[in-house]
Amino acid sequence: MPQAIDRKDVQRLMGEGAQVVEVLPKEEFEEDHLPGAISLPLRSLETEAKDRLDPARPVLVYCWDAA
Amino acid sequence: MYDYVDGKLDWLAAGLPSEGRNATRARAGDIARPDVPTCRLEEPIRTVRERAAAAGWDACVVVNDERVVLGLLRAEELRKGHEEPVERVMRPGPSTFRPHVLLDDIAKFLVAHDLPNSPITTSDGRLVGLLRREDVANSKTP
Numbered sequence: 706m707p708q709a710i711d712r713k714d715v716q717r718l719m720g721e722g723a724q725v726v727e728v729l730p731k732e733e734f735e736e737d738h739l740p741g742a743i744s745l746p747l748r749s750l751e752t753e754a755k756d757r758l759d760p761a762r763p764v765l766v767y768c769w770d771a772a
Numbered sequence: 773m774y775d776y777v778d779g780k781l782d783w784l785a786a787g788l789p790s791e792g793r794n795a796t797r798a799r800a801g802d803i804a805r806p807d808v809p810t811c812r813l814e815e816p817i818r819t820v821r822e823r824a825a826a827a828g829w830d831a832c833v834v835v836n837d838e839r840v841v842l843g844l845l846r847a848e849e850l851r852k853g854h855e856e857p858v859e860r861v862m863r864p865g866p867s868t869f870r871p872h873v874l875l876d877d878i879a880k881f882l883v884a885h886d887l888p889n890s891p892i893t894t895s896d897g898r899l900v901g902l903l904r905r906e907d908v909a910n911s912k913t914p
């Protein structure tokens with residue numbers, strides 16, 4: 706179960722080298738995304754995550770909002 | 773695994789840096805005027821009118837102690853009344869935008885609704901500044 710975090714935690718984890726993952730569709734990622742984020746849309750998350758993410762580093766995921 | 777539950781909306785609304793196609797486009801927070809006069813619900817409209825005029829403004833944003841926007845006095849409302857409290861003449865619950873909204877999108881809204889300005893607020897309703905239509909137009913002038 707992922708641990709819920711807020712903006713301050715995000716900034717701290719980014720500074721510590723966390724991998725930042727946007728799970729929104731690619732088109733939305735291309736418009737705006739957090740600095741250094743990678744795009745792993747929900748549909749491809751399961752199949753691509755193991756190839757694109759480093760299991761040794763923390764992973765931080767986000768979408769548009771809490772809704 | 774961590775879940776940033778408030779997501780991209782929260783990040784952009786806080787005015788933090790982003791990457792992508794929109795990263796270099798002008799946003800509401802870039803030109804909203806933080807120096808817009810503010811007032812309280814209970815102040816007499818005459819006092820507020822004089823204060824706004826002395827500062828060269830024809831608008832005033834009504835806020836509470838936490839700077840949460842409660843209403844707006846545009847030129848039309850500022851002209852109304854004398855000793856009545858602001859609450860009686862203000863526009864309650866005006867349309868507001870978050871700082872990350874693209875200027876082009878707000879410009880279309882202001883023109884479509886014939887509005888001279890709109891408050892820019894954080895996601896919890898606190899005043900960032902007043903976005904004036906004339907400032908939007910000037911920002912597009914090369």
